[in-house]
Amino acid sequence: MNTNSDLKKELSFNDFKSQVLEDYKVAVTSRECSLLGRREVLTGKAKFGIFGDGKEVPQLAWAKAFANGDFRSGYYRDQTFMMAIGELDIQTFFAGLYANTDLTLEPMSGGRQMGGHFSTFSLDENGQWNDLTKQKNSSSDISPTAGQMPRLLGLAQASKIYRNVKGINTNKFSVEGNEVAWGTIGNASTSEGLFFETINAAGVLQVPMVISVWDDEYGISVHARHQTTKENISEILSGFQRDNEAKGYEILRVKGWDYVALIETYQEAARIARTEHVPVLIHVNELTQPQGHSTSGSHERYKDKERLNWEAKMDCNLQLRNWMIETGISTDEELIAIEKSIKKAVREGKKAAWNAYLNPILNERNQISKIISQAAASSSNKVFIEKINNDMLAIAEPSRKDVASASRRVLRYLVSENSPAKTQLIQWIDTYFNTIQPKYSSHLQNETPSAAKNIKEVKPIYNGSNEEVDGRVVLRDNFDAIFNKYPQSLIFGEDAGNIGDVNQGLEGLQEKYGELRVADAGIREATILGQGIGMAMRGLRPIAEIQYLDYLMYALQIMSDDLATVHYRTKGRQKAPLIVRTRGHRLEGIWHSGSQMGGILNLIRGIHVLVPRNMTKAAGFYNTLLESDEPALVVECLNGYRLKEKKPTNFGEFKTPIGVVEVTKEGSDITLLSYGSTFRIVQEVAKELLQVGIDAEVIDAQSLLPFDINHDVVKSLAKTNRLMIIDEDVPGGASAYLLDEVLNKQNGYQYLDAVPKTLTAKAHRPAYGTDGDYFSKPSAEDIYEAIYAVMHESNPNNYPKLR
Numbered sequence: 001m002n003t004n005s006d007l008k009k010e011l012s013f014n015d016f017k018s019q020v021l022e023d024y025k026v027a028v029t030s031r032e033c034s035l036l037g038r039r040e041v042l043t044g045k046a047k048f049g050i051f052g053d054g055k056e057v058p059q060l061a062w063a064k065a066f067a068n069g070d071f072r073s074g075y076y077r078d079q080t081f082m083m084a085i086g087e088l089d090i091q092t093f094f095a096g097l098y099a100n101t102d103l104t105l106e107p108m109s110g111g112r113q114m115g116g117h118f119s120t121f122s123l124d125e126n127g128q129w130n131d132l133t134k135q136k137n138s139s140s141d142i143s144p145t146a147g148q149m150p151r152l153l154g155l156a157q158a159s160k161i162y163r164n165v166k167g168i169n170t171n172k173f174s175v176e177g178n179e180v181a182w183g184t185i186g187n188a189s190t191s192e193g194l195f196f197e198t199i200n201a202a203g204v205l206q207v208p209m210v211i212s213v214w215d216d217e218y219g220i221s222v223h224a225r226h227q228t229t230k231e232n233i234s235e236i237l238s239g240f241q242r243d244n245e246a247k248g249y250e251i252l253r254v255k256g257w258d259y260v261a262l263i264e265t266y267q268e269a270a271r272i273a274r275t276e277h278v279p280v281l282i283h284v285n286e287l288t289q290p291q292g293h294s295t296s297g298s299h300e301r302y303k304d305k306e307r308l309n310w311e312a313k314m315d316c317n318l319q320l321r322n323w324m325i326e327t328g329i330s331t332d333e334e335l336i337a338i339e340k341s342i343k344k345a346v347r348e349g350k351k352a353a354w355n356a357y358l359n360p361i362l363n364e365r366n367q368i369s370k371i372i373s374q375a376a377a378s379s380s381n382k383v384f385i386e387k388i389n390n391d392m393l394a395i396a397e398p399s400r401k402d403v404a405s406a407s408r409r410v411l412r413y414l415v416s417e418n419s420p421a422k423t424q425l426i427q428w429i430d431t432y433f434n435t436i437q438p439k440y441s442s443h444l445q446n447e448t449p450s451a452a453k454n455i456k457e458v459k460p461i462y463n464g465s466n467e468e469v470d471g472r473v474v475l476r477d478n479f480d481a482i483f484n485k486y487p488q489s490l491i492f493g494e495d496a497g498n499i500g501d502v503n504q505g506l507e508g509l510q511e512k513y514g515e516l517r518v519a520d521a522g523i524r525e526a527t528i529l530g531q532g533i534g535m536a537m538r539g540l541r542p543i544a545e546i547q548y549l550d551y552l553m554y555a556l557q558i559m560s561d562d563l564a565t566v567h568y569r570t571k572g573r574q575k576a577p578l579i580v581r582t583r584g585h586r587l588e589g590i591w592h593s594g595s596q597m598g599g600i601l602n603l604i605r606g607i608h609v610l611v612p613r614n615m616t617k618a619a620g621f622y623n624t625l626l627e628s629d630e631p632a633l634v635v636e637c638l639n640g641y642r643l644k645e646k647k648p649t650n651f652g653e654f655k656t657p658i659g660v661v662e663v664t665k666e667g668s669d670i671t672l673l674s675y676g677s678t679f680r681i682v683q684e685v686a687k688e689l690l691q692v693g694i695d696a697e698v699i700d701a702q703s704l705l706p707f708d709i710n711h712d713v714v715k716s717l718a719k720t721n722r723l724m725i726i727d728e729d730v731p732g733g734a735s736a737y738l739l740d741e742v743l744n745k746q747n748g749y750q751y752l753d754a755v756p757k758t759l760t761a762k763a764h765r766p767a768y769g770t771d772g773d774y775f776s777k778p779s780a781e782d783i784y785e786a787i788y789a790v791m792h793e794s795n796p797n798n799y800p801k802l803r
Contacts (some may be wrong), residue, residue, distance in 0.1 A: 004540045005195075006690075011793045013621075015022060016463055017329050017330075018123060020137075020324060020329050020330075021324075021329070021330060021338075023060045023084070023204055023259075023320075024317075024321070024324065024330075024335070024338070024484070025342060026056075026060060026080060026083050026084050027056040027057060027080060027317050027320060027580050028302040028317065028338065028339055028342045029090065029342050029345070030052060030053075030056050030079055030080040030083055030319055031053055031056060032054035032343055032346040033051075033079065033090060033093045033094070033346055034051035034052060034079070034548055035053070035291070035532055036346055036347065036350055037049050037051055037093070037094070037097050037115065038051065038177075038295055038583060039200065040094070040097060040098075040488055041097070041295040041651050042295060044508045045098065045354065045767060046097040046098055046099075047099070047114070048114050048115075048117045048294065048295055048296070049097060049114075049115060049294060049295040049467050050076050050077070050114070050115070050293070050294040050295070050652050050657050051077070051079065051115075051116065052076075052077040052079040052080050052293060052315065052641045053289065053290045053291050053381050054118070054288040054289045054290050054311075054315065054421055055077050055078075055080065055256070055287060055316070056080040056260055056316055056317055057215050057257060057262060057316035057317065057319070057320050057527070057584050058212065058214070058256050058262050058284045058316070059078060059080040059081035059186040059253075060080065060081075060084055060167050060259075060262075060263070061170060061259070061262035061266045061343075062081055062084075062182065062212060062266050063080075063081050063084030063085050064263060064267070065083075065266040065267050065269065065270035065295065066085060066136060066180075066182060066268065066270075066427070067080075067124060067136075067178075067179075067180070067274075068133060068134055068135060068136055068412065069132060069133040069134075069135075069137070069174065069175060069178065069179040069181050070136060070137065070180050070181070070182060070183045070221065071137045071138070071139055071155040071180075071182070071534075071537075071538070072118075072136075072137065072138040072139065072181075072182050072183075072184075073139045073143060073148045073149075073151050073152035073155055073181060073182070073183045073184075073186075073500070073534070074118070074138070074182075074183060074184040075121070075141060075145070075148055075184055075185055075186065075189070076114075076115075076116030076117055076141060076143065076761040077116065077184070077186070077214065078118060078184055078462075078498065079093065079116065079118070081184075082118045082138065085136045085716060086120070086136075086164065087136065088108075088136065088347075089197075089349070090345060090346055090349030090350070090353075090354045091105070091350075091352050091356070092105070092106065092107065092108070092353075093349075093353075094116070094349060094350045094353030094354065095356065095357065095429060096108050096109070096111075096114075096116070096117075096205065097112075097114075097115040097353075098111075098354060098357040098358065099111035099112075099114070099357075100353070100355060100357045100700075101357070101439040101440070103474075103571050103573070104358075105353075105356055105357075106117075107120075107121065107573075108140075109140070109221060109569050109570060109571065110439070110570075111332060111439070111440075112568070112569050113140075113141070113143075113372070113569055114573065116141075116502075117140070117141040117142070117569075118140075118141055118248075119138050119139065119140035119141065119144070119569075119570050119573070119574060120135065120136065120137050120138045121573040121574075122137065122537065122572075122574045122575070123283055123572065123573050123574060123575060123751070125631075126448060127446065127448040127450065127572060127575070128687055129172050129173075129539060130172070130219055132172055132173055132538065133172065133174065133175050134172065135258070137676075138536055139151060139155060139534070139793070140566060140569055140570045140574050141563070142286050142561050142562055142569075143561075144188075144191055144557065144561050145185075145186075145188075145189040145564060146185060146189045146192035146193075146194040147194065147557070147558065147561055148183060148184075148185070148212075148632055149185065149192075149194045149195050149197075149198035149527075149530065150194060150198055150526050150527045150528070150529060150530020150531070150534075150558050150562075151530050151533045151534045151537070151558075151562055151718040152181055152183035152198065152205065152209060152211070152534065152536045153181075153198050153201055153202055153205070153209065153527050153530045153534060153539070153797065154159065154530050154531040154533050154534020154536070154538075154542075155181035155209075155532070155534035155535075155537065155538060156180070156181035156202065156207035156208050156209035156279070156623055157177045157178040157205060157207045157237060157531055157534065157535055158173075158174070158179075158181075158534060158535045158538035158539075158540055159180070159181070159207065159277070159538075160176060160177060160178040160205070160206075160207050160208070160277060160516070161177075161490065161516060161535065161540060162174035162176070162179075163176055163178075163277070163412070164177070164178025164516055165490075165514070165516050165517060167487040168245055168487045168540075169487070170477070170714070172539065173538055173539035173540075173682040174259050174538070174539075175210075177222060177277070178274055179208070179274075179538075180208045180209070180210055180211045180270060180273045180274050181207070181208065181534070182209075182210050182211075182212070183209065183210070183211045183212070183703075184211070184212045184213075184214060185211065185212075185214070185539075186213075186214055186215075186219065186316070186495050187214065187215035187216065187217070187224060187227070187228065187233060187285075187459075188218065188219020188220070188222065188224070188227045188228075189305065189695070190213060190227075190228065190233045191219070191228060193371050193526075193580060194527075194558075197305065197524050197526055197527045198306055198526070198527055198530065199211075199237065199240065199249075201521075201522065201524055201527040201531075202249075202279040203247070203248050203249055203279060204522065206247055206277055206278060206279070207277060208273040208274060208277045208278070208279070209273065209279040209280070210269045210270070210279070210280045210281075210282065211279070211280070211281050211282065212274050212282045212284055213234070213281070213282065213283050213284060214256070214286055214287055215233070215256070215283060215284060215285040215286075216282055216287040216288055216289045217231075218289065218293075218299075218302075220293045221264065221293070221297075221299075221301065221302035225355065227771050229441045229609065232283075232385055233283060234251055234253055234283035237249070237251065237281060237284065237433055238251065240281070242278065243666075244351070244559040247278075247536075248279065249278070249279050249281050250269070250278055250279075250280045250281075251270065251280075251281045251283070252265050252269060252280060252281070252282045252283070252618050253282075253283045253285065254282065254283070254284055254285075255284075255285065255286045256284045256286050256287035256316055257286060257287075257314055257315070257316040257319035257320070258319075258363070259319075259320050259323060261529060262284075263328070263353065265282060266282070267706065272466055275709055283533060284580075286314060287316065288311040288314060289311075290315060294677060294691045295301075295796075301759070303401065306483070313623070314745070321335055322356055325670055326406075328457050335663075342359070351603065354621065358397060360401055360773040361398055361403065362398070363397065364400070364403050364432070365392065365393070365398055365402075365403050366409045367428070368391060368403055368406070368425075369389055369392065369518075371407075371421065371424050371428055372385060372388070372406070372407065372410050372425070372620070373386075373389060373424055374421040374424070375410060375414060375419065375421035375424075375425050376389065377421070378417075378419045378421055379413060379417055379419070380415070380417070381413035383625045384413050385410050385413050385414075385791060387782075388406050388409055388410055389406070389410075389478065391406070391746055392406040394636060395795040400436060400758075402442065403432075404432065404433070404436075406431075407425065407428065407429050407432070408429060410425065411425065411426070411429070413747065421454050423630075431645055433642075437691060440569065442572070443568050443570075443571050443572040444513070444567070444568045444605065445567065445606065445706075446521045446567065446572075446628070446629060446630050447572065447632060450629050450631065451628060452608060452624060452625060452628035452630045452632070452658045452659075453626075453657075453658050453659045453706060453709060455624045455627050455655060455657070455658065456618075456655070456657065457629055457651075457654040457655055457656065457657040457660070458623075458653060458654045459654060459745050460616055460620070460646075460648035460650060460654040461646070461649050461654070462646050462647050462648060462649065466646060467646065467647045468644040468645060468666055469644065469645065469648065470641060470642050470643070470644065470645075471614055471615030471640045471642070471645050471646045472503055472505045472507075472615065472641040472642070472710045473639050473647070474505050474616050474619055474645050474647065474648070475505040475618060475619055475636075475641075475648075476500075476504065476505050476506060476508075476509070477651050477783070478619035478651045479491070479506060479509060479619075479622075479623065480509060480512070480622070480650060480651070481506065481651035481653075482623070482626060482652055483509065483512075483651025484652070485514050485518060485520070485540055485626075485652050486540065486626055488540050488541050489540075489541040489543065489626065490516065490517040490518070490519070490540065490541070490542055490543070490583070491506065491516075491517070491519070491542070491543040491545060492517055492518075492519035492520070492521050492531065492532075492542070492543075492544065492545065493519070493520075493521050493528055493544060493545025493546065493547060493581070494521055494522070494523055494528075494545070494546075494547045495520065495547065496509060496518065496519065496520060496521070496545045497510045497515060497518050497519050497520035498520055503548060503583065504641070505512045505636075505641065506518055507736075511604040511784055523798070525546055525551050525552070525554035525555040526554055526555045526557070526558050528545070528546065528555065529544055529546075529555040529558045529559060529563065529578075529580065530546050530558060530562075531544060532544035532561055532563075532576075532578040532579075532580065533558070533563050533566070533576045533578055534580075536575070536576040536577050536578040536631070537566070537574060537575070537576045541577065541579075541626060542578055542579070543578075543579045543580075543581050543622075544578060544579070544580050544581070545580075545581045545582070546580060546582040546756070547582070547583075548583060548584060548587070548592060548594065549582050549584025549585075549596070549635055549637070550587070550594060551582075551591055552580075552582055552592055552596075552600070552633075553596070555602070556599075556603060558717060559580070559603070559604050559607065559633075560603040560604050561576060563604075563606075563607060563631050564604045564605060564606035564607045565606055566606075566631075567630075568606055574628055575630075576631055577625070577629040577630055577631055577633055578631045578632075579622065579625050579626075579631070579632050579634065580607075580631070580633045581622075581633065581636070582634070582635055582636070582639070583635065583636040584635050584636075584637075584638055584676075585611075585635065585637050585638060585639070585676040585677035585678065585728060586637075586639055586676075586678065586728060586767060586773065586777065587638055587766075588768055588769055588770070588772055588773050589766065589769075589772065590766065590767070590768070591765075592766050592767040593776075593777075594635075594638070594728075595728055595729050595730060595761055595765060595777075596729070596733075597609075597704070597727070597729045597732070598729050598730065598732065598733025598734045598735055598736065598737060600633070601704055601705060601733075601737050602737075604633065604705075605705065606631070606632070607631045607632060607633055607705065607706055608625075608630060608632035608706070609632070609633050609659055609674045609704040609705040610633065610635065610658065610702070610703050610704070611635050611675040611681060611702065611703070611704055612634070612635075612636065612637070612656065612676075612702060613637065613640075613675065613676060613677075613679045613700055613763050614637065614640055614704070615636065615637075615641070615645060615646055615649065616645050616646075616654075617656050617702065618619070618634060618656075619651070619654070619656075619657045620654050620655050620656030621658070623652060623653065623654060623656075624655040624656045624657065624658055625658075627655070628658075632658075635676065637676055637677045637680075638677070639677055642675070654708075656702065658703050658706065658708075659703050659704075659706035659707065659708065659709035660702065660703065660708070660709065660710060660712075661700060661701055661702055661703075661707075661708045661710075661713060662699065662700045662701050662702055663697060663698070663710050663712065663716065664683065664697050664698050665683070665686055665696070665697065665698040666697055667686070667695040667696040667697035667698070668697070668719060668720060668721055669694050669695045669696060669697075669718045669721065669722065669788060669791065670685065670694070670696050670697070670700060670720050670722040670723070670724060670791065671696070671697045671716040671717055671723050671724070672696050672697065672698050672699065672711065672724055672726060672792060673699045673701060673713060673723070673724070673725045674698075674699075674700070674701065674725065674726040674727065674785070675700060675701040675702065675727070675741070676728070676729070677705070677728060678726055678728045678777075679698075679700050679701075679731075680776060681778070681779075681780050681783060682698060682726050682728075682783060684780060685780050685783045685784050685787070686790040688780075688784060689787060689788075692788070692799070693798065694787065694788070694799075696720075697716050697719070697720055699712070699713060701718060701738065704734065704737070704738075706741075707738065708741065708742050708746070711746045713741075713742050713746060713748065714742065714746035714747065714751065715751065717748045717751040718751045719743070721751055721752060721753040721754070722752065722753065722754045722756075722794070723742065723748065723752065723756040724756070724757045724759060724787060724790060725739055725742075725756075725757070725758045725759070726758075726759045726760075726778055726783055726786075727758065727759070727760050727761075727778075728760070728761050728777045728778060729761060730760060730761055730762075730763055730764075731758070731760045731761075731762075731763055732760075733760065735758040735759070735760050736758065739756060739761065742756075743756065753789055753794065754793060754794055757786060757790060758781060759778050759783060759786045760778065761776055761777040761778065762775075762777075764776070785802060788802055789802075
């Protein structure tokens, strides 16, 4: 006879049994996807595969602790977790493997990233925020090892801000800062500096962050003894363990095959991080990797027989299976039936995903094949055209490359002919590229009305007193207006807080707005960037300050691989509108020269690069960016903070347009294009040139990415017919980029009566001191003489040779 207590226990066990069986089904499904996925790569249907086999059971435990509103910042082995939270199914898994460009079928990246890179939709189709508190969130993965760590820090810090800063509208973003940011990383990747930098920063900041280290003792083929001191990441990090004397981490260790212990460990980690806002490190060891690192090779090449036998015995799925039988949760026969059913489901899901990928391409091929046949029928090159068509049709599983290539090669045989079929072919190719190209190229920037380039200029207003102040005061008072206007805005960086930044552009603002909104940070540029990315992905408006432009090099990988690609790699379903503030131009010395603009421009496409010539222009850019929702780098002129500027009255409201140049002096003889501190030198030289009858038109680029969206420079060339670009970057750097923009994109070549010139710094970095600057970067005399030489070549009588 059952008592009430007995009945509760029985029901509880039945519920537990049901949960365990469901977990096992997810684990087996994930493993079968990995096994079949590898075969799909090796047979050529997919290009590359990297899978989560061997990590299934700990990810099931993690999923149980993961709550709505939480964020994941992981790496490419977390497929079981994504299945467990309901964000990945069999067909979606294979759609990612095949790079299906349909976002409804492959929601992780729309085919832009290889399989194993996971994300969820933070934005709706119109680019508006979803309610992140009512869904389980995954920030979009990147491949570079440990690159997910800096972003993880920011995702966690957002919860601290939401919990402790008053006045922010938390709707859609946070419930009292209770959200945990969960990170995952392989044991070998903990050797990366980004991992250690993030570990240290999170310990200092005390944010709700849980890092899982999946430890299978290898990094590709390299054993842990070559990776980690003592071969044990949690042991060497034990000094971070918190105690009664000092804050730090909670460090937990658990075997990756122990289902019950894993559940208990992850529940405890969630409790600590969620309630106490203490970071937690979970070292999950004794894991396996049954298929090796990836489809690039086999692990039998580098694991000895003893290790392989151990892995076969200690496989986490097998251990879970054995435990279920031992505890009476299930029988061997029941589990065999489940496994067979799952194998069938995975095969069917794979087939459905492949058909969904291939069928649209087959339809496109059929369309163009008919047009090609019509073109061949009326062509003198019928034999050659039919061969192209037949070769295309013979491909059993064509790609879009095959379709596009064949149609374009046919045109070569029709070059001297005119027919309705040729016209139809040309129209089809044009339509095809207009339709297909965006599947691979769209959403580098915001494509909604909130795009920064759509924010109209609002000019500074002056009260008529012509009061002049240091440029830093303009910045300071504008930041004051920003922090008052946007409660969700905050700024942080080296020396940004207590002393109000090294140039006093934030003077007194920490005292006014608190240490969380105007904050000092350690000397750790990569994680300063990461803080900004993560917080921006959760609805805050951070400004990450990198003290000098040269120090951006420490964070450039994160800017390039993560921030610049967030919107692109999610096809517009995630965003990180981070503003990166720094200062540079005309600095002195090899390590403080601020001259790497060309490299920056070519590495961070997807981020606006803004180069204001003074602080009023800079302040206007901040105001524009905060009204928009796109990432940007703002480079203030280091030697402009003490220069006098008129003081506006409409702080926080005036806006510098993005992508728009400014003609500061009109002229008729030559167009001079420059930016930043060098621009001020160009302005002075233009005045001197008037004394010898050279009337130059002077244009401030202001915005390098994007550049001159109204094509105002080419309008100037139509008047002057001559062009010189003056820049302090190395030869072939930003000046070459600007020259390409003007000549090729704006077709400015057609207006030139003289060879376009660039004047740059020397190929080396500048030597230290005033003389080092003078002999390394363009001086006023260099600029004057270069312009004069162009005019001498055009009219030697009026402008005799200088020397």
